[in-house]
Amino acid sequence: GAGVSQSPSNKVTEKGKDVELRCDPISGHTALYWYRQSLGQGLEFLIYFQGNSAPDKSGLPSDRFSAERTGGSVSTLTIQRTQQEDSAVYLCASSAPTSGRNEQYFGPGTRLTVT
């Protein structure tokens, strides 16, 4: 079946602009996760959704970052007033958590470059 899809695959933006990144999870997966990966920082958890609600926003690095999920499916991650330190690969994952199990599958990522 189709995996996690993300768009755009690459985004170059000027410092101070807002950007929106999109994630479409695996069909039937109720949980959706956003991570980012930058050189020297490894893979960093940002936020996750169970259905449309986000129980854990603790990983969002600043209030410039927000995310929403509607209809229990597609999610958008918005970064306002982008800064150069926001440059990274933003990865989305989804899972179908059951009791004691939560295997997460990643999409191809969006490479964000802030100039």
Next chain:
Amino acid sequence: QKEVEQNSGPLSVPEGAIASLNCTYSDRGSQSFFWYRQYSGKSPELIMFIYSNGDKEDGRFTAQLNKASQYVSLLIRDSQPSDSATYLCAVNQGGGADGLTFGKGTHLIIQP
């Protein structure tokens, strides 16, 4: 602060040999453990998961978990050049939906 530690490598292993990758974690309450493989320029690919102490085998891969010692390992038998990649260890505190804490990965090189 939950931490997952891996040796960054590179770990160089001859083709056909066993590659052994190790990972330690700080949160004793961790319940779920994952190994991802990441090729350069690609996203992480889930290759193994383990939830109980002991060994779990899948093809050429074996994951080993020791909760008392807080370590998890990945063995790759009959290593192939296509196994050359960065291997990421990830840990989930809870057993359900939750963000994963990742190590920074071990760069594995299989020498033909």
